[in-house]
Amino acid sequence: MSDTVQYELPKGKLGLKGPMTRPAPGTLPLRGDLAHIALAESHLVPHYVIPQFYTVGDDPVELKLDANAGSDTLATLASGSTFEVLDHVGDWYWGCVSAKGPSGYVPRDAVTPDAA
Template sequence: MTAQASYSLPEGIVGLTGPVEKPAPGTLPLRGDLAHIALAKHYLAAHYVIPQLRNIGDAPAPLMLAMRDDAEVGATLDAGQEVEVLDCAGDWAWVACGPEGPSGYIRLGMLAASE
């Protein structure tokens, strides 16, 4: 079973009271369709995700800004580092290093096997 990150869920009505500046790609775990649950009180997204905890495998993993091997690398994650998986599509996982980021895409094969 995959471990789940623990965050307090927003209470009451969640809404925005004014314009919000869009963060730079690769920073906060926020896309137009999906966001980390910890960002629900500050950013509007169609869906919010409670992330699943996983670890990077035996080699460092480049954190890509898009789901492409030729995309810009936003950061490099250390071997064994814990990450929060927010979404999977094809061979890619959208991960974050917590609600403050960084966030980006890694190949699923870069994650350690789940226990």
């Protein structure tokens, strides 16, 4: 089992605090419909997700900008590294390396869930 981060739920009142610049795709684990729970105090989306921790298999895997093999590669995740899964899209998982990014898609068969 890999060492994983425990994320806390936000405390206090959440709300809009003025205009913000949307980060570039593939940076923070943030989409228009959902975001990593660690971003709840700084970004407004309809849904926040507590990640499920997965481990990259025996081979390194490319983190893709979109859910297809021809998409731009954002990073290469080493064998045995942790990937935080936030959503599944067909044969792909969308998630991140950490709450600070990068975020993107990996094939579902490239990672396995960590033991509870």
